[in-house]
Amino acid sequence: MKILVAGATGTVGRRLVPLLVEAGHDVSGTTRSAERAQALEESGARPLVVDVLDAEALRTAVADDRPDVIVHQLTDLAAEDFAANNRLRAEGTRNLVEAAKAAGVETMIAQSIAWLYVSGDTAATEDDPLDPHAPPYPGVSALEEAVATMPHGVVLRYGAFYGPGTWYAPDGAIAERVRAGLMKLNPAWTSFVHVDDAAAAAVEALEWPAGAVNVVDDEPALATEWIPVYCEAIGAPVPEARGRHARSTGRPISNAKARELGWTPQFTSWREGFGKL
Ligand SMILES: NC(=O)c1ccc[n+]([C@@H]2O[C@H](COP(=O)([O-])OP(=O)(O)OC[C@H]3O[C@@H](n4cnc5c(N)ncnc54)[C@H](OP(=O)(O)O)[C@@H]3O)[C@@H](O)[C@H]2O)c1
Numbered sequence: 001m002k003i004l005v006a007g008a009t010g011t012v013g014r015r016l017v018p019l020l021v022e023a024g025h026d027v028s029g030t031t032r033s034a035e036r037a038q039a040l041e042e043s044g045a046r047p048l049v050v051d052v053l054d055a056e057a058l059r060t061a062v063a064d065d066r067p068d069v070i071v072h073q074l075t076d077l078a079a080e081d082f083a084a085n086n087r088l089r090a091e092g093t094r095n096l097v098e099a100a101k102a103a104g105v106e107t108m109i110a111q112s113i114a115w116l117y118v119s120g121d122t123a124a125t126e127d128d129p130l131d132p133h134a135p136p137y138p139g140v141s142a143l144e145e146a147v148a149t150m151p152h153g154v155v156l157r158y159g160a161f162y163g164p165g166t167w168y169a170p171d172g173a174i175a176e177r178v179r180a181g182l183m184k185l186n187p188a189w190t191s192f193v194h195v196d197d198a199a200a201a202a203v204e205a206l207e208w209p210a211g212a213v214n215v216v217d218d219e220p221a222l223a224t225e226w227i228p229v230y231c232e233a234i235g236a237p238v239p240e241a242r243g244r245h246a247r248s249t250g251r252p253i254s255n256a257k258a259r260e261l262g263w264t265p266q267f268t269s270w271r272e273g274f275g276k277l
Pocket residue numbers: 006007008009010011012013030031032033036050051052053073074075076077078079088092113158159160161165166167168172
């Protein structure tokens with residue numbers, strides 16, 4: 001299959017390209033940088049140097065490349081610039097969907113997030129409503145709505161990435177926050193996924209039906225549980241517990257659908273995965 005990875009140099013894209021090449025696909029990938037284009041070439045992908053916010057240039061690049069499938073792994077989070085990321089999700093995805101349709105591409109698999117469900121203590125499935133008051137909602141809903149207009153659009157609602165090159169890596173932004181004592185030991189839910197498992201899910205999604213799929217590990221965790229394990233893994237002091245009787249916030253996420261579709265994460269729990277950070 002001819003597969004174009006939009007965001008081929010990002011945390012997931014970097015892992016996804018070699019998996020697709022190894023599986024025998026003809027792979028191309030986008031980046032805005034000539035330097036990273038060379039790295040892409042070295043990993044076996046044809047680089048397309050293009051900014052997805054430039055609709056015209058993107059349309060030409062996709063038409064020239066003529067892929068069968070586009071895997072959208074674009075984010076703009078390296079500098080934790082959430083406004084830029086919202087714009088990329090909304091405008092960038094719209095441009096990508098338009099370019100795909102103009103080039104006759106039918107399938108798009110796109111990166112979304114799993115932590116947008118309305119709060120509660122039962123595990124959220126893909127049928128549960130998203131919270132319109134959550135800050136990432138405008139960008140995420142625009143992304144998901146645009147992908148749903150493709151003849152075949154699959155949305156991967158990823159949990160929090162951990163592993164090399166992520167915010168949770170020992171040199172990442174969350175590790176820094178934990179070491180600075182800025183993370184609270186409170187009953188807030190997080191569902192994690194190792195970045196290698198996230199990339200593997202994108203490969204498997206080539207065979208999945210249209211719709212949203214939560215891609216998280218088997219063990220949603222309260223911060224009171226995961227932070228001490230994480231602190232031990234990165235050698236940071238465990239913060240003191242506060243507000244022991246506070247209500248939990250956020251929502252545990254179910255991966256039952258991804259499991260039924262055949263996705264088998266290498267790291268079924270962050271408990272194992274943190275040990276290998
Ligand atoms: N679910 C999660 O927890 C989650 C999801 C995403 C990211 N993150 C965190 O965010 C951090 C940074 O993410 P990241 O490494 O994926 O990097 P990133 O800087 O957010 O970039 C991701 C990809 O998007 C591309 N991109 C961004 N803007 C673009 C544009 N206008 N046009 C074309 N391509 C564009 C980048 O390409 P070029 O820069 O090469 O042009 C890159 O390939 C990571 O540490 C990760 O932990 C977390």
